[in-house]
Amino acid sequence: MKTNINHILATLFLVGIIATNCKKDEMNDLIEENGLSRDINDFIPQDILDILDSLDMPINTGGNPANIEGTFLMNPSILMSSNIETDIIGFEFNELLISFFEQNNDELTITTQYVEEDASQEGEGYGSFLVGEGNDFSVFAKNMTYDTFDNDSALNTIIFTGTIGEEGIEDLHVAVVMLNDFGDPNNQYIEIGDSRVLYDEDAISERTEEFKSIQKKMQQDISEEDSRRGMVESDKKKGREL
Incomplete structure (x- = not known):
């Protein structure tokens, strides 16, 4: 019985190696000669x-x-x-x-x-x-x-x-x-x-x-900048119309 258990464990270990190697080979398909994808x-x-x-x-x-x-x-x-x-x-x-x-x-x-x-x-x-x-x-x-x-x-x-x-x-x-x-x-x-x-x-x-709080401030700054640019474009348009 002990021999059989060892045989089963050895078989499972071999299957594990094969499965791991297959996964690694599949992953390597994404990598080219210079090591980049x-x-x-x-x-x-x-x-x-x-x-x-x-x-x-x-x-x-x-x-x-x-x-x-x-x-x-x-x-x-x-x-x-x-x-x-x-x-x-x-x-x-x-x-x-x-x-x-x-x-x-x-x-x-x-x-x-x-x-x-x-x-x-x-x-x-x-x-x-x-x-x-x-x-x-x-x-x-x-x-x-x-x-x-x-x-x-x-x-x-x-x-x-x-x-x-x-x-x-x-x-x-x-x-x-x-x-x-x-x-x-x-x-x-x-x-x-x-x-x-x-x-x-x-x-x-x-x-x-910290990233979320910085993102919030960033969005506020972008909104303010968009508003400023909108005012500049509006002034330019009025100038052209005049």
Whole structure:
């Protein structure tokens, strides 16, 4: 009987290994030769990846990332590298709140939101893609910027790389890269390929619950700005009519 039990346990263990390997093979189908997913390679061209590499932006690869859901505070945010001539290395930016949710490891997708401390800038990735192995991860978020006042737009990516832990994200690096300025008719965007890489100077971006209150303030500021712009447009229209 003991032999039979051991045989059954060994069989179950073998089945478990086969099932795990099948799952891993299925996951690897999403990952291409450079270790990134097809979705990432579809919207990030190789020359942009080369720029990131030249700026020492760390990129984690692989198809089996840990759960990174939560909201994290990046502070202080320090400029580590840039290919923009006017940038000053070591400059300290506003603290950044970053929220990851709706992680789907079957598709290697995730939803990303971020907002600056003073709510002057916010964003939500309309397509965010996740790669990594274990606790090491990278998130590539598509961001389309719309300026309804000047009637133009730009496509950029924000990349988040780090190691998830109980207290937060360790060694968080954030890169912002312009992918397409659509001609930049009002000459207000950085050039295509221009990139900044920031890092958290104290090497830990703590978990926080502040995101909702910041979002509320951000929406109030946006409403006030929309009202102001509406008044300006109304004054312009009256001027044309006169």
